[in-house]
Amino acid sequence: MITRSHVTLEDVARVADVSLATASRVLNGTTSVRDDLRDRVLAAAADLDYTPNVHAQALAGVSRQVIGVVCHDAGDPYFASVIRGVLRVADHNGLLVMLMNTFRDPAKEVAAVSVLRSQRASAIVLAGSAFEDRVWERALAAELEPYRRGGGKVGVLTRHRNLKADSVQPGNHAGAKALAAALLGLGHRRFAVLTGPRTMTTVLDRFAGFAEGLAEAGVALSERDVFESAPSRDGGYAAAGSLLARRHRATCVFAVNDQMALGAMTALREAGRSIPGDISIAGFDGIPVARDLNPSLSTVALPLEELGEQVLELALDGSRGGRSRVRRVPAEVVLRESTARIRRRR
Template identity: 35%
Template sequence: MTVTLADVAARAQVSPATVSRVLNGNYPVAASTRERVLQAVDELDYVLNGPASSLAAATSDLVGILVNDIADPFFGIMASAIQSEIGGPFGSASHRQPSKVIGGGRAGGERLAVVCNTGGSPERELTYLTLLQRQRAAAVVLTGGAVEDAAHGAAVATKLRRLAEAGTRVVLCGRPPVPEAPEAIALTFDNRGGGQRLTEHLIGLGHRRIGYITGPEERTTTRHRLEGHQDALAAHGVEDDPKRTVRGSYDRRSGYEATLELLRREPTLTAVVAANDTVALGACAALRDAGLDIPGDVSVAGFDDLPFSIDVVPALTTVRLPLAEAGARAGRIAMGREEPPPGGVAVVPADLTIRASTTAPRS
C-alpha cells in the first residue's frame, strides 16, 4: 500500500500541512515537530506519490553528500573535493558506461551540493537518504565507514536501491560496497592493508609491546584497521595481548584518555598505534604529560595523514589516504564525468608515510 502524506501526519501527530512545510522547507517549524515528522517519514519510508519508475528522468539539480562530522578534517576534505566536481552539466552519454551509470538528471546548469551532517547517527543517515530521495536528488555520495548493524545495513541497502531506481546516482566514498545494492558505486579505502603496513613498520623497528587505540566499535573503519594491526602481529609472532587494546572514539580526548589507560595497564609499552591522526594527537599529549619522550620512550603512529600530521612535533608517522583525490573521483562519477570502476568497486590504496614520531625502542 502506498504511504500518503496523511499517513505521515497521523504517525507524527501533526497536520498534513505541517508535514508539507517540513518536507518543503518553506515555512518555519519547531525543531521538536520537525524531528517528529522526519522520524515518521523514515519509519513509514514515505518518499513520493506514484511509482518510482515514472520519476527516473525527473531528478533535480540537488546533490547530497553525507558525512559523519563536517568538523572532522577527514570528512571535510572529502566533502570539499566532491563539491569541487559538482556544477555544470552531467557528462555526455558518450562518456557513460550504461551498465553502471544510473539515471540522468536535467541537462546543463549548475548543481546544488548539500552536505548532510549525520553526527554519526544511523537514524539521521536513514532520514537524510529518505529526504534526498523525496527531493529527487541527481546524485548522493556517502562518505566514511558504515555502521555494522544488520538491521541498519539492510535499511540502508533498501534506500540505496530505491534511490537508484528513482534515477539517482549513488556513490560510496571511503565506504565498503553494499552487496545488496550493487547499483551503488564504491570507492573503498584499504584500511586493513594500511593498518597492517603500519604495525609491520613498528615491528620492523623492533617494537613488541605495542598499544592500540581503536575508533568506535560499530564502524567498519574501526574493525578493518584493527584487523590489519592484528594481522601484522600474527604474521610476525607477536602476542596480541587484549590489555594492549583500548576502545575509543575518533577524537583527541579519546586518544589522551586511552593512552593513560594503556600506560596504567602496561607501563613498559614502547609504541602506540592510534585509530586516526586526531587520536594520535591526544596520545602524544598524554605521553608528554606522563613525562615520556616521543619517540625516544614511546613511538606514536596515526592513520589518514591529515594536513596537520606533518606539522606536529615530532612529525607523525601515519598511513596516507588520498582523501581529496578519492573525493574528487567520487564527485566525477556522481556527475557522470568519469566511468565507474570495473565491477562497480575500486580499492583506494593506503600508503605508509614514515616520519619522526617512530624510531627503534631503547630496549
C-alpha cells in the same frame, strides 16, 4: 500500510494511480494537468493527509542540480579534506552540494538519506564508514534502493558490506598491515592499539590489518592491548589515559586515525612521556596537520581530496548494467618523527 506521519509524494502518486511527476505538478500547482488526474491526486492527498515538504518544493526547480553528501563529522580534518574533493568535482559540473552531518549516529544517517531522497537530490554520496548493524543496513537499503530505481545516483566511500552502490574503497586493511611491518622493522614488539567503536567497518578493517601484520611476524595482540574510545581527538586522549592508568608497557601505539593519535600524543606528553624517546606513536589517514606537529606524526596516508573527487565522479558516471563498481585506492606508510627505532641493549 502507510503511516500518516510518514506519507510521501510517492505514496500519493501510487494511491492516485498517476506518475510521480503528475502528482508533483498537481500539488505544486506549476503546470496544467487534466481535470480527472488533478481530482484523483487531490483526493489521494486529502485521504492520506499528505503535507508537502515546503523546503523540498523550494528546491524542486533546481533538484537536478543538487547532490547530497552525508558524512560523520564535517569538523574532522579527514572529512573536511574529502568534502573539499567532492566540492571541486561538483563545482566543475555546475552542481550544488547539500551537506548532512550524522555525528556517527546510524539512525541519523538513514534520516539524512531519507531527506535527500524526498528532496530529489540527483546524487547521494555517503562519505563515512559503514556500521556492523543489520537494522541500520536494512533501513539504509530501504531508502537507497527505490531512490536508485527512480534514477538517483549513489556513491559510497569505504566498505559497505551489502549495499548495492558504486564505491571507492581506501586501502584500510592493506595500509594498516604495511604499517605493522614498518613498525616491526624499527624493532618494536610490544604494541597498544587505540580504536574507535569496533562496530564501524573502517575501524574493523584497520584493526584487522594491523593485527594480521603483527601476527605474521609472530607478535600477537590481546584484548589487554586494545583501548576503545570515540574516534576523535578527545577519544584518543581518553584511550591514552586508560593505557597509562593500566601501566601498559607498549613501546609503540597505533591509533586507527590521526585525530585519535593527536589526542593520545597530548595525553602522553602531559604524563611526562617523551615521543618518540619513551614511546612511539602512529596514526592513519594522513590529515594535513600531521606533518606540522612536533614531533611530526607517522601515519598511513590516503589521498583524501582525491577520494572525494573519485566517489562523486563514480556516482555521477552511473552504474553499468546494474552492477556496482569498486575503485580501490592504495594507502602509503609515511614514517616521521613520532616513531623511532628501538635501541637494543648490549
